[in-house]
Amino acid sequence: MPDERAETTGSCYACKRVFSYDPKDVVTFLVDPETGFPPGLTPLGSLRPATPEAVARSVDLPVCPDCVDKARRFGTNPWDGPGTSGPPSPN
Numbered sequence: 001m002p003d004e005r006a007e008t009t010g011s012c013y014a015c016k017r018v019f020s021y022d023p024k025d026v027v028t029f030l031v032d033p034e035t036g037f038p039p040g041l042t043p044l045g046s047l048r049p050a051t052p053e054a055v056a057r058s059v060d061l062p063v064c065p066d067c068v069d070k071a072r073r074f075g076t077n078p079w080d081g082p083g084t085s086g087p088p089s090p091n
């Protein structure tokens with residue numbers, strides 16, 4: 001392949017499926033490993049202030065294109081960033 005891309009593999013944050021992705025292009029989701037949820041989001045889906053400690057220990061986890069697509073279709077895309085869609089709706 002002439003335009004070889006630096007691909008890596010990881011498991012999707014949402015569905016745990018292992019997929020390969022380009023770290024430069026992949027959609028990631030900031031997750032606090034202590035709670036398994038993004039800093040600023042409680043397990044109940046409500047919002048709380050994100051503490052600097054939570055943000056500091058949080059890691060970016062990749063989300064596979066399928067889940068990105070699904071989330072866009074159902075309108076629950078917290079990984080789009082703050083201010084674009086509001087908090088995810090509880091199902």
Ligand SMILES: [Zn+2]
Pocket residue numbers: 012013014015016017063064065066067068
């Ligand atoms: Zn997925």
